[in-house]
Amino acid sequence: MAMPSGVPIVDTMIGFPHEGFGQYDFIRRQTKDKGSLEEMQFPVEYIFKDVPKDLPTSDPVSVTLQEMDRFGIELGLIGTGDDTSRLALKKHQDRFVPAGNIDDPNDVTGTVRAVRRQHEEFGIRAVSVFPAGTFPQVAIDDPKMYPLYQTCVDLGIPVFCTAGVPGPRLKYSVQEVSRIDVVMFDFPELVFVTRHGCEPWQELAVKLMLKWPNLYYSTSAFAPKYYPEAVVSYANTRGADKIIYGGYFPMGLSLERIFSDMPHVPFRDEVWPKFLSQNARRVLKLDT
Numbered sequence: 001m002a003m004p005s006g007v008p009i010v011d012t013m014i015g016f017p018h019e020g021f022g023q024y025d026f027i028r029r030q031t032k033d034k035g036s037l038e039e040m041q042f043p044v045e046y047i048f049k050d051v052p053k054d055l056p057t058s059d060p061v062s063v064t065l066q067e068m069d070r071f072g073i074e075l076g077l078i079g080t081g082d083d084t085s086r087l088a089l090k091k092h093q094d095r096f097v098p099a100g101n102i103d104d105p106n107d108v109t110g111t112v113r114a115v116r117r118q119h120e121e122f123g124i125r126a127v128s129v130f131p132a133g134t135f136p137q138v139a140i141d142d143p144k145m146y147p148l149y150q151t152c153v154d155l156g157i158p159v160f161c162t163a164g165v166p167g168p169r170l171k172y173s174v175q176e177v178s179r180i181d182v183v184m185f186d187f188p189e190l191v192f193v194t195r196h197g198c199e200p201w202q203e204l205a206v207k208l209m210l211k212w213p214n215l216y217y218s219t220s221a222f223a224p225k226y227y228p229e230a231v232v233s234y235a236n237t238r239g240a241d242k243i244i245y246g247g248y249f250p251m252g253l254s255l256e257r258i259f260s261d262m263p264h265v266p267f268r269d270e271v272w273p274k275f276l277s278q279n280a281r282r283v284l285k286l287d288t
Contacts, residue, residue: 003263004272008074010097010280012160013195013220013246016060016084017052026103027168030135036169044167048252055250061088065095067249071259074277075286077160080122089122097284099160100127105138105145112147119155125284126158126193131174132166139174141182149187158191158283160218163205164198167221167252177201177208184212191283193244196221202228209234209242216283220246223253224261232266240271244279 021041028037036043042051055063061084068076074095078085081101088096100118105111118124127148131140138144140161152159163180165172177198184192193216198205209215217239219227235243249255267275281287 001266001268003265003267004269005072007072007273007276009072009245009276010075010077010284010286011068011073011247011249012077012193012218012244012280012284014064014068014073014076014249015078015251016064016088017055017057017250018060018084019057026135027133027170030137031169033169042252043169044252047167050254050257051252052250052254060084061092064088064249065092067255068095071255073255077126077280077284079128080118080124086122097126097286098122098124100124100157102127102129102148103134105129105134105142105148106136108144108147112151115148115151115155119157124157125286126160127152128160128195130162130166132162132168132170132172134174137171137174140176140179142174145183146186149183149190152191153187153189156285158193158216160193160195162196163194164196164201166196177204180205180208180215181211184208184215188214190214192216193218193283195246197228199228203230206230206234206239209239216242216244216279218244218246221248221252223257224265227265235271235275236266236268240268240274241279241282243271243275244283245276 024043027043075097077097077099079101080098089098100115102111115127131138163175163177191214195218205217217231247258
């Protein structure tokens with residue numbers, strides 16, 4: 001049950017160091033509490049106590065690559081929305097996998113066109129959406145999301161969607177896990193991967209994964225020490241093909257923290273390669 005060595009890991013949530021914390025302004029525009037607006041540089045700092053803040057930013061791609069090499073990460077799923085990411089995708093196609101960015105699903109036509117444009121330009125293998133971070137908020141099962149889901153089906157790519165109570169002090173109802181049920185019913189061909197834990201509905205997430213064959217769970221934004229027991233148990237029984245590794249570097253966790261904890265996760269031997277690599281490769285179609 002020990003974590004094996006030599007598995008080429010696929011990290012389905014990784015990024016690059018940034019100068020300052022302006023990338024979180026989209027969260028602050030709808031927060032109201034003093035802590036989020038004035039006291040915390042990273043709006044979830046009340047949870048993440050060791051945010052890697054002091055990373056060099058003169059060559060952010062090299063910083064991330066060095067950390068990936070250090071911990072055996074072969075591939076990282078990254079966005080396409082900034083210059084650093086686009087440079088990484090251009091220079092290191094063998095290390096980074098492009099994912100589309102959904103900034104404002106309120107603009108339905110603009111969102112669909114943006115996804116198709118990113119697919120044509122970058123060959124995106126997924127799209128990412130953070131419903132609680134949209135403004136005004138757009139729920140997982142909102143009709144405004146349906147054209148995005150159909151576009152993903154048409155392009156044959158999965159959607160990675162944050163679900164559960166968000167870390168930032170934002171309203172959570174748009175990310176209630178029960179909302180996923182109707183989406184999977186209406187879009188049986190859609191591949192849907194949850195992000196950020198699904199708490200406090202992790203047991204419901206497991207039940208829904210049993211029900212819907214195209215529903216998956218990624219472990220992003222959680223130190224392995226805190227992987228939900230229900231999810232680990234599911235991976236060890238009927239869900240070995242459904243649980244996907246996702247990190248959170250450098251947004252909230254260092255890879256050192258993640259992989260110091262990782263060997264203590266009680267996955268069965270046959271689960272580890274699927275969790276660390278094979279499930280992500282299949283969902284992202286990395287071998288085709």
